[in-house]
Amino acid sequence: MKKSIIAVLAAGLVAAAGCANGGAARAQDGAGDGNAVIEAIMARRSIRQYKDTPVEREKLQLIAECGVNAPNGMNAQAWEVCIIDSKEWIDGVNEIYKAANPQAASRPGFRNMFVNAPAVIAVAAPDDTYNGVNAGLLGENVMLAAQSLGLGTCCLGGPLRFLQSSPEAAPYMAKLGINPDYKILYLIAVGYPDETPAAKPRDLSKIRFLGD
Ligand SMILES: Cc1cc2nc3c(=O)[nH]c(=O)nc-3n(C[C@H](O)[C@H](O)[C@H](O)COP(=O)(O)O)c2cc1C
Numbered sequence: 001m002k003k004s005i006i007a008v009l010a011a012g013l014v015a016a017a018g019c020a021n022g023g024a025a026r027a028q029d030g031a032g033d034g035n036a037v038i039e040a041i042m043a044r045r046s047i048r049q050y051k052d053t054p055v056e057r058e059k060l061q062l063i064a065e066c067g068v069n070a071p072n073g074m075n076a077q078a079w080e081v082c083i084i085d086s087k088e089w090i091d092g093v094n095e096i097y098k099a100a101n102p103q104a105a106s107r108p109g110f111r112n113m114f115v116n117a118p119a120v121i122a123v124a125a126p127d128d129t130y131n132g133v134n135a136g137l138l139g140e141n142v143m144l145a146a147q148s149l150g151l152g153t154c155c156l157g158g159p160l161r162f163l164q165s166s167p168e169a170a171p172y173m174a175k176l177g178i179n180p181d182y183k184i185l186y187l188i189a190v191g192y193p194d195e196t197p198a199a200k201p202r203d204l205s206k207i208r209f210l211g212d
Pocket residue numbers: 044045046047048115154155156157158159186199200
C-alpha cells in the first residue's frame with residue numbers, strides 16, 4: 001500500500017474517532033461497540049449539508065479504491081467510477097438545474113443540486129441486474145470508507161435522472177467519458193459534513209431466521 005494511502009487511513013481513523021457522527025448516531029442498539037466496521041455502518045447517514053472545504057484527492061482516490069474492492073460477479077469488474085471534483089462541471093450543471101427548478105434552487109441553504117456537496121462520484125455499469133448488484137456493493141464500500149475518514153456521503157438518484165433527461169446537460173454528461181455500453185446508475189455526493197442527522201428507523205422485522 002502506498003505511503004500516501006497509509007497517511008490518509010491514519011488521518012481517517014483520527015477523524016472518525018472525533019467525528020460528530022461517530023458512533024453516536026447508531027441506527028439500532030446492539031452489538032458492535034468498539035468494532036470500527038460496525039460502528040462505521042451504524043453511524044453512516046445520508047448527508048445533505050456540507051462544508052465548503054474541498055475533499056482531498058487522496059481521500060477521493062482511496063474511497064474509490066475501496067469501492068472497486070467490492071465483491072463482484074466473476075471479478076469481471078464491469079463498472080466505471082468517475083470522480084467529479086471539477087467546480088466548473090458542478091457549477092455548469094447546477095446552472096442548468098437552477099434554470100429548470102427555480103423553486104428548489106431558491107430554498108434556504110441550497111448551494112447545488114448534489115445536496116450541496118463539493119464532489120460527486122458517478123458509478124456506471126452495464127444496465128442489468130447483476131451489474132446493478134455489483135455497482136451497489138461498490139457504492140456501499142465507498143460510503144463506508146468515506147464515513148471512516150470523517151467524510152459524509154449521500155447516494156443520489158434524483159439529480160442523476162435530471163442530468164440524464166436534460167438536453168442542456170448532455171454535453172456535460174459526455175465530458176464524463178463513460179463507456180458507451182454502460183449507464184450511470186447512481187451518484188454519490190461526497191464532502192465534509194455540516195450536519196449530523198439522526199438515524200432513520202429501520203424495520204428489524206424484515207430480518208428472519210429459518211432455523212430448527
Ligand atoms: C438508490 C438511491 C437513491 C437515492 N436518491 C436520493 C436522492 O435523489 N436524494 C436524496 O436526498 N437522497 C437520496 N437517497 C438517500 C436515501 O434517501 C437514504 O439513504 C434513506 O432515506 C436512508 O437514510 P440514511 O442513508 O440516512 O440511513 C438515495 C438512496 C439510494 C440508495
